[in-house]
Amino acid sequence: MLKTKYAGQGSAAQKYDLITALGSHALSLNKTEQRRVLRLITLVTARYNWGRNELAVGQREIARLWSCDERTVKREMARFRALGWLTVKRQGARGRVTEYQMELADVMNDTRATWEAVGPDFALRVEGAPEQTSVVPFPAGTQSVQSPPPDISDGMEWSLAQAVLHQEDQARFGAWLQALTRGERAGGRLTLRAPSRFHARYVQNNMAREVLLACQAVDSSVSEVLITG
Structure with missing residues (x-):
């Protein structure tokens, strides 16, 4: 079962695994797709609220972060939604930006093909091995x-x-x-x-x-x- 909770104990390592999976996936793609995934990695690293599982950033701010225009931001965010990587949590209105959330399981599933390139232990750590449930985490006490x-x-x-x-x-x-x-x-x-x-x-x-x-x-x-x- 994929780990999709990225808050609490061990969350830092899980976030690194997510970024690693995205980076490895990007490097297997063409230059256009590589840049798209790099944009997502940068946006998530800089602005994602992991505690609330929420991304609430305006298009103008994203455009500055990505060094592009707002039309490109709109197109790329639509692409991430089409991939199922981002979903709208709350639609934007006057004075309020659209809030997104990452569909972490979908992101990890779509990057699965390059997990072995990271290392033989990566899939076991990300996906969770059956043996793990009998020994970790330590039950209370x-x-x-x-x-x-x-x-x-x-x-x-x-x-x-x-x-x-x-x-x-x-x-x-x-x-x-x-x-x-x-x-x-x-x-x-x-x-x-x-x-x-x-x-x-x-x-x-x-x-x-x-x-x-x-x-x-x-x-x-x-x-x-x-x-x-």
Whole structure:
């Protein structure tokens, strides 16, 4: 399911994902279409009210922002409406500009073809993977749940590093790091295995530095940690 709420916790990252999707989509188009999407990106970045899901800007102001005339603004806004990317929330009247809202799901669906060009994790993050619902976000109160300490009896660097990570944040350890198992060790590179590709990507993208530092704290010869799923 596409994420279409761009306010509240995590909204900043979601806005960046929206802009990234639009930018990648634009670069796959001809120059005329590229300029059109760039105009929308600039308008949304500068003037969109995310809290109210609203764009309320007059044509004259948009023309200044886009360095064009008001006829071009009228034509381009009509084009965005035809695409289904913008809809009229409240029609303008004397002394009041027309208010628009972005149809975020439609925008993201229309840019889907270029998501893979951004990176293999992009679609998972934007669309949401089934595995995610079981571990994030943390339900209220889970931060206080006690996670059992890891078994360090084998004396391996990853077991000892897990003990360090457990002490730092038990809730995050229980949700993400406890399930990682030790794989191969080649020189300074340590490979950890996650139960799924999504799990591996999430840890690699969000916790890789903490994992590496914990490993180095117990074994200074570790120079790289690779997480696979």
